[in-house]
Amino acid sequence: MNQDTQIARLQNVRKRYGAVTALDGIDLEVHRGEVLALLGPNGAGKSTSIAMLLGLQRPDVGSATLFDKDPQAIEARRRIGVMLQSATLPATLKVGELIRLTASYYPQPRSLMACAExxxxVDLLGRQYGGLSGGQQRRVQFAMAMVGGPDILFLDEPTVGMDIDARQSLWAAIRHMVSEGCAVVLTTHYLEEAEALADRVCVVAAGKVVSQGTVDALRAQVALRKIRCVTSVSETVISSWEGVASIEIHHGRKVIATADAEGVVRKLLAADYALSELEVQRAGLAEAFQEITRSTDTAKEAA
Structure with a gap:
């Protein structure tokens, strides 16, 4: 990507905690106006990477920069918004008071109502923070993260505890921020969230970026396709065909996993002229993520 749009970077960063290596020479870039999703198993190094970019921790080796500055520099910190996975806020303060307090730290914050909307x-502004549900508190934390009009927004598991409607609303708000030129660094265990939002995905494992690219590029790394159909051809016959990895029954439809979708479809059509409800789907991000991390684990064990 264009280096002129780069606003945050980790370069060959290593970080150890005693005998544990959290980051092992990781390289990571964030560019203006993109949603970058960091995916990886627990302990992969995602949270440590974000802590480095925020200046909350220092690399043992390598460098971390934010707007070409030290992440701890006040000029850099005033241009970021942060929503961490857990936050302890004064329970007795009202939502409007919390947002106003956060806004006071920034030179050109959004208005209270614009941020609340x-x-x-908006309907929570007069309520005490401690009396809100977990999902409502997450929405308030998001409002506090973006009230400063940040150039880069760090969202760590932002929709945990939210219902489907609230999650969709937050996705819409994130897209609005990006349309204004804001960059978003997103960590999430909801792979459909990354699939819906991310311009670029970085898969982190064992403290390294093991794969990165668009969602489509990562999905393309998985050869298996899924064929769904209603057919009278038996499971035994289908499973005997070359290239069929597995077959299952879901709600009366056969679901066939294969690396040779075209060949299997031809055989199905030849064997059953009454074949119906045929669908062929490539791997989703979930399957790609599983395949990439499985390959990484296998390579690590072999080494």
Whole structure:
């Protein structure tokens, strides 16, 4: 990507905690106006990477920069918004008071109402933070993260505890921020969230970026396709065909996993003229993520 759009970077960063290596020479870039999703198993190094970019921790080796500055520099920190996985906020303060307090730290914050409308918390402004549900508190934390009008927004598991409607509303707010030129660094265990939002995905394992690219590029790394159909051809016959990895029955439809979708479809059509409800789907991000991390684990064991 264009280096002129780069606003945050980790370069050959290594970090150890005693005998544990959290980051092992990781390289990571964030560019203006993109959603970068960091995916990886627990302990892969995602949270440590974000802590480095935020200046909360220092690399043992390598460098971390934010707007070409030290991440701890006040000039850099005033241009970021942060929503961490857990936050301890004064329970007795009202939502409006929390947002105003956060806004006071920034030179050109959004107005209270503009922020509340975008985060979907207008109806909560007069309520005490401690009396809110977990999902409502997450929406308030999102409002506080974006009230400063940040150039880069760090969202660590932002929709945990939210229902489907609230999650969709937050996705819309994130897209609005990106349309204004804001960059978003997203960590999430909801792979459909990354699939819906991310311009670029970085898969982190054992403290390294093991794969990165668009969602489509990562999905293309998985050869298996899924064929769904209603057919009278038996499971035994289908499973005997070359290239068929597995076959299952879901709600009366056969679901066939294969690396040779075209060949299997031809055999199905030849064997059953009454074949119906035929669908062929490539791997989703979930399957790609599983395949990439499985390959990484296998390579690590072989080494």
């Amino acid at each position: 975008l985060a979907g918390v």
